[in-house]
Amino acid sequence: MWKVSEETRNRMQAAADALKSAESVYIFSHIVADGDALGSCAALCCAMRKAGKKADILFEDEIPDNLKFLDKGYVTFVDENTQLEKRDLCVALDCSSTSRFPKREHLFRNAGEKTLCIDHHISRQAMADLNYVDSSASATAEILYELLVVMGAELDKEIGEAVYTGIATDTGNFQYTNTTKKTHLITAELYDLGIDTKKINVILYQSVRPQKLRLRNLILDEMDMFCGGLASIAWVTLDMYREADAKVDESDGINSVLRDIRGVEIGVFLREKHRDEIKVGMRSKEYIDVSEICAGMGGGGHKHAAGCTLHSTLPEAILKVKEAVENAIGGFRATHPGLLKLPEE
Ligand SMILES: [Mn+2]
Numbered sequence: 001m002w003k004v005s006e007e008t009r010n011r012m013q014a015a016a017d018a019l020k021s022a023e024s025v026y027i028f029s030h031i032v033a034d035g036d037a038l039g040s041c042a043a044l045c046c047a048m049r050k051a052g053k054k055a056d057i058l059f060e061d062e063i064p065d066n067l068k069f070l071d072k073g074y075v076t077f078v079d080e081n082t083q084l085e086k087r088d089l090c091v092a093l094d095c096s097s098t099s100r101f102p103k104r105e106h107l108f109r110n111a112g113e114k115t116l117c118i119d120h121h122i123s124r125q126a127m128a129d130l131n132y133v134d135s136s137a138s139a140t141a142e143i144l145y146e147l148l149v150v151m152g153a154e155l156d157k158e159i160g161e162a163v164y165t166g167i168a169t170d171t172g173n174f175q176y177t178n179t180t181k182k183t184h185l186i187t188a189e190l191y192d193l194g195i196d197t198k199k200i201n202v203i204l205y206q207s208v209r210p211q212k213l214r215l216r217n218l219i220l221d222e223m224d225m226f227c228g229g230l231a232s233i234a235w236v237t238l239d240m241y242r243e244a245d246a247k248v249d250e251s252d253g254i255n256s257v258l259r260d261i262r263g264v265e266i267g268v269f270l271r272e273k274h275r276d277e278i279k280v281g282m283r284s285k286e287y288i289d290v291s292e293i294c295a296g297m298g299g300g301g302h303k304h305a306a307g308c309t310l311h312s313t314l315p316e317a318i319l320k321v322k323e324a325v326e327n328a329i330g331g332f333r334a335t336h337p338g339l340l341k342l343p344e345e
Pocket of ligand 1: 036037094120138139140170
């Protein structure tokens with residue numbers, strides 16, 4: 001059995017107590033759910049129900065196909081008009097602001113006696129009555145695993161697979177720098193619960209729809225290199241989704257592809273959400289803190305993965321983002337000579 005350090009146990013105790021004393025909970029996570037969002041929710045929901053409590057996950061948008069295996073009758077779809085019976089606790093996982101689930105904000109605020117937030121994103125403001133945020137954790141699922149241990153929850157294969165999904169996806173399959181020794185040690189513990197990693201990996205990574213590849217082709221066809229090859233940029237328009245017959249979440253993962261190019265430090269991906277609303281995603285490889293670049297445009301995130309929303313047309317957004325990235329790379333090269341070299345240097 002995994003031993004939670006004394007220090008972590010102390011910091012987590014209040015959150016663990018809140019969950020233990022709650023007889024009924026609603027569980028929330030951000031829109032456009034990823035493996036960590038749904039994995040964390042499913043692990044908690046499963047553990048709470050096993051303990052004989054009322055627990056439901058509330059969602060407002062579709063679950064990506066490859067994550068549907070995590071929903072064993074846990075998810076209820078709601079909207080801004082939904083009224084629900086009051087429960088003891090509303091728990092938000094893997095998001096640090098209610099703006100990440102706009103149609104459920106009223107439920108989070110009013111459908112529980114208390115609110116609890118468990119997250120690994122750096123945030124400026126506490127969103128709930130009780131907040132447990134650990135930005136050193138690779139995934140919310142990593143935090144949740146320890147929290148369940150502190151709660152004395154009964155762990156099983158299903159919980160293990162949900163936690164594994166959260167950690168594997170949020171670490172880019174254990175590649176990102178958020179992956180630590182502890183991440184691996186906790187993952188190793190999951191094997192003792194009988195998790196089937198082959199099955200999960202086929203579901204997560206080897207079940208790609210052809211439409212997604214068609215979309216990727218359209219996107220990469222227009223990819224552009226700039227900053228002398230230190231940065232790459234690509235975008236997806238509403239028309240491209242239509243042309244490829246692809247879903248919105250099927251442009252996920254392109255941002256990493258852009259960063260993975262040899263010599264590239266920053267990969268930028270823009271998604272046209274509406275004609276005048278552009279979602280910007282940024283990934284960096286080694287040195288540059290892209291959360292700072294995105295903060296300058298009203299967004300935020302982590303050092304190597306960040307984003308923001310621009311209210312402009314796509315061509316305007318491309319220009320603005322390119323300029324911000326050029327400034328950041330130029331500034332870094334000026335203060336750290338020799339670290340980010342252009343191919344010709
Ligand atoms: Mn996460």
